[in-house]
Amino acid sequence: KGRAAEDLVFDAETKSALHIEMAKKNLFIKRGVGTDANAMDQSKRLRTGGDYTHSAYAPPPFHPPPPAVSMWGTAGYMAAPPPYNPYAGYPVPTVPMTSPSPVPGPTAYAPVQNMKDNPPCNTLFIGNLGETVVEEELRGLFSVQPGFKQMKVLRQDRNTVCFIEFDDVSAASAVHHTLQGAIVPSSGRGGMRIQFSKNPFGRRKDLVGGMVGTLNGAPV
DNA sequence: AGCACA
Secondary structure, three states, X not given: OHHHHHHHHHHHHHHHHHHHHHHHHHOOOOOOOHHHHHHHHHHHHHHXXXXXXXXXXXXXXXXXXXXXXXXXXXXXXXXXXXXOOOOOOOOOOOOOOOOOOOOOOOOEEOOOOOOOOOOOOOXXXXXXXXXXXXXXXXXXXXXXXXXXXXXXXXXXXXXXXXEEEEOOHHHHHHHHHHOOOEEOOOOOOOOOEEEEOOOOOOOOOOOOOOXXXXXXXXXX
């Protein structure tokens, strides 16, 4: 009976001592390799158990933990832990930022003649573009304009035009006059000519509710 | 001057 009690105490002490020892060793044995780690564990378990049964365990005097950097710096076989990353293991998709346009604003403006226009709508028609114009150039210019929704470039053989949809008629109107005659690097004969489109941009995904509350394809 | 997409 008393013997059993001693065994219990002994075991408890051993386990306790063991845990402390393992915690210390774990600082230096990060990733054991399969069976080898198991064997090593056994030997250590035996050895440390014996050590602690033969001498009374005295807790080491407390000294304040040294600066962590010195530890990682001198341990040659242990890499410094990476800084804590709360997103580790959770791949975060790189969301393309709305980057400022690589193409700066119009370098200059040229007067535009032949200003006949269509009734105001939410879509602009861009004409008189240079022969070398590419969509990226136009997108860099128009996508930063307030109320920009989408654009479509229509390239014919010598002539390229472009349609730009805005949130509403007033946003389109603002760009209609602020960028009228704007000269971009690819511009040929003068600046771009901006008119309201004959037909508003027709791609309405939110047709629920129909065209009520809309003016020329744009909400009012 | 050249106006598509639904």
